[in-house]
Amino acid sequence: MINIYQCHYSFNNFDDLLFFPVFVCFFCLVKKYYFANREIKIQEGKRDKVKKTVIIWIFFVWGIIELSGVYILLKDHYYIYMPYKQNKYSVVEGYTQDYHTGSVNETFKVNGVKFFYRSINAQIGYTKIREEGGKIRKNNQHVIIEYIDTDYRGNVIVGVWIEEADKNY
Numbered sequence: 001m002i003n004i005y006q007c008h009y010s011f012n013n014f015d016d017l018l019f020f021p022v023f024v025c026f027f028c029l030v031k032k033y034y035f036a037n038r039e040i041k042i043q044e045g046k047r048d049k050v051k052k053t054v055i056i057w058i059f060f061v062w063g064i065i066e067l068s069g070v071y072i073l074l075k076d077h078y079y080i081y082m083p084y085k086q087n088k089y090s091v092v093e094g095y096t097q098d099y100h101t102g103s104v105n106e107t108f109k110v111n112g113v114k115f116f117y118r119s120i121n122a123q124i125g126y127t128k129i130r131e132e133g134g135k136i137r138k139n140n141q142h143v144i145i146e147y148i149d150t151d152y153r154g155n156v157i158v159g160v161w162i163e164e165a166d167k168n169y
Contacts, residue, residue: 004135005126009081027059068143076124080148084158093144095105099137101130108136110145115155126157135162 008022083089106129107116119129128134136143146159 001142001161002164003159003161004114005128005157007081007084007125007162009077009124026163062107079150080124080153080156083148089143089146089148089158091146094142096136096139096141096143099139099141101165103131105129106136108139110143112156113145113147115145115157117157119144123153124156125153126160135160 019139062108078166090113092110092113096108096110099108100106104120105116105118107114117123117125117129119127119128119132142163144159144161147155147157149155
């Protein structure tokens with residue numbers, strides 16, 4: 001058996017955190033340009049109030065989306081990566097069963113333990129589907145899966161071991 005995946009958490013997982021300062025700077029620039037630097041005074045009519053309200057709501061919604069992304073990243077770090085580094089994960093060994101793959105997701109079972117993942121790079125855990133070069137490719141493939149059971153993402157794969165013969169398959 002060879003190890004093809006071990007969980008990692010790098011700065012790439014924090015890309016969403018970089019958008020928050022960009023959001024703040026963009027908001028400040030728009031505020032300065034739109035609200036403060038008006039050279040020609042225009043009577044504040046109903047139309048200007050509606051524009052201001054719409055812009056404020058757009059920034060509010062954008063801010064909520066950014067904060068929810070940061071929350072998910074921190075939650076993954078605390079509930080998946082930290083237990084993994086402390087060796088608090090489960091291990092199942094056996095043969096894949098009920099293997100199904102789609103254009104962006106895969107699902108299979110190993111000894112009754114169900115695994116599901118999507119090919120989204122921002123997620124922590126193994127997410128490489130067969131179409132993108134993933135090594136879990138078929139039913140009856142002998143694997144050892146290290147995983148953490150979470151309430152919000154199910155069984156997250158933090159380690160994968162496959163037979164040497166399946167490495168180049």
